[in-house]
């Protein structure tokens with residue numbers, strides 16, 4: 596990219612971007628560079644030299660590259676990760692350790708709810724995995740992953756919401772409650788209902804709402820593929836089992852697959868978060 600540094604409008608907007616920008620999470624790798632630029636911009640007496648132009652290029656490219664705040668063990672982040680990979684969008688991954696990184700002021704400035712995933716694209720910040728996926732779909736429409744035909748679109752949204760509202764809370768129960776507890780039995784029963792519902796919705800189709808992969812497959816796939824690790828046998832749901840095989844044939848899914856060790860880490864994080872939530876609920880009673 597050639598910076599047309601003589602272009603004063605462009606130059607000013609770039610300087611403003613640099614000056615406005617305070618979050619080290621945004622520019623983690625260029626903190627020293629940004630400090631140097633701030634000093635130069637604050638005392639703009641000298642003409643711009645070539646070293647300075649190069650510095651601005653580095654910073655400008657840093658701003659242009661889509662940043663993805665994530666952790667591989669996070670299912671919500673994996674939804675976005677898969678969307679980025681399936682659409683072959685270039686991005687800069689920013690790993691957020693879920694043992695406290697997410698509570699650091701720099702990150703809380705980016706997401707006040709201290710959750711991953713977050714995407715910052717060209718200075719535009721999006722939180723909430725489903726909103727991020729819609730943003731990516733609209734900005735990078737190829738390959739299309741959200742059908743526009745009314746029934747197909749409703750199917751995609753329905754499967755996404757059923758996953759979030761009906762499946763995920765049961766996955767959390769299975770992780771938190773002991774295997775032989777009534778709560779775990781109830782969770783297994785509800786998961787059976789979800790899997791039968793998904794079987795019905797999928798019918799003889801390859802994917803949810805389309806013959807091509809959709810955003811519903813990504814959201815439901817991340818949840819359903821974790822079930823065998825929690826003792827749910829997918830062989831009892833033939834169509835869902837075949838659909839899982841179709842997903843796992845794809846390079847993006849193999850790349851983002853959790854190892855057994857990572858899944859244990861994820862379970863540990865879920866348990867800690869549930870304990871924390873219950874402690875807070877009890878305290879406020």
Ligand SMILES: N[C@@H](CCC(=O)N[C@@H](CS)C(=O)NCC(=O)O)C(=O)O
Pocket residue numbers: 669670671672693697709710711712722723724725
């Ligand atoms: N509804 C949000 C949920 C995000 C969420 O709960 N993320 C978890 C990881 S899967 C997280 O960041 N937890 C850290 C925390 O709550 O402090 C989304 O879909 O993006």
